[in-house]
Amino acid sequence: MPIVKILSGKLQLKRLEECFKLKAGAVCFVFVGLVLFAMGCGKKGLPVPPAHVPPPVVKNLDVRLEESIAALTWPVPDSVSKGTEPDTENAVAGFYVYYVKTAVEGEYRCPNCPVQFERMADVPASAGTSIAFEMPLEKGFHHAFAVSCYTETGEEGERSDAVMLTY
Numbered sequence: 001m002p003i004v005k006i007l008s009g010k011l012q013l014k015r016l017e018e019c020f021k022l023k024a025g026a027v028c029f030v031f032v033g034l035v036l037f038a039m040g041c042g043k044k045g046l047p048v049p050p051a052h053v054p055p056p057v058v059k060n061l062d063v064r065l066e067e068s069i070a071a072l073t074w075p076v077p078d079s080v081s082k083g084t085e086p087d088t089e090n091a092v093a094g095f096y097v098y099y100v101k102t103a104v105e106g107e108y109r110c111p112n113c114p115v116q117f118e119r120m121a122d123v124p125a126s127a128g129t130s131i132a133f134e135m136p137l138e139k140g141f142h143h144a145f146a147v148s149c150y151t152e153t154g155e156e157g158e159r160s161d162a163v164m165l166t167y
Contacts, residue, residue: 055092055149055157063145063163065137070165072097072133072145076125093152097121097133098159101141104166115162117146125149137167 056077064071077092098117123133137143144164149157 055151055155057158058095058147058149058160061145061147061160061163063165065165065167066134068137068139068167070135070137070143070145070167072135072147072163073130074147074160075130076128077149091152092125092149094125094150095123095131096148096150096156097123097135098146098148099135100144101138102144104140104142115144117144117159117162139167142166 099120146159
């Protein structure tokens with residue numbers, strides 16, 4: 001009997017060692033996983049807004065009818081008129097003029113429906129305080145205009161409010 005007890009004790013000891021190895025391996029795996037997860041998340045802190053500033057919006061767009069010509073004028077946005085260098089990323093390089101016309105009579109137009117503008121012209125930016133653009137008009141239409149800025153990198157800002165005249 002003593003030989004059987006010794007063998008039985010060795011067998012139980014072997015099982016205990018195997019069980020400990022498995023538990024120790026699992027604990028090490030979980031620990032390494034937690035360390036890698038904590039390191040992979042990067043610096044902790046409050047979110048920071050991006051440093052990118054979109055091109056400015058043209059304000060105070062004005063249109064006048066001079067004989068059969070629409071004369072558009074608008075002030076140069078602050079980023080240009082305050083001396084921003086022309087080669088900086090956000091400097092205004094020019095303006096896009098958008099245009100749409102609709103018939104005065106015969107064509108029903110929903111007053112609150114969106115208008116599909118088309119890009120009509122590209123006006124380069126200048127260092128002055130205002131920009132002027134002229135365009136001949138066709139008689140018998142409602143003419144609407146809008147303007148947007150674009151940068152040297154090609155990024156376009158939001159369009160201005162539309163101005164309209166009937167000729």
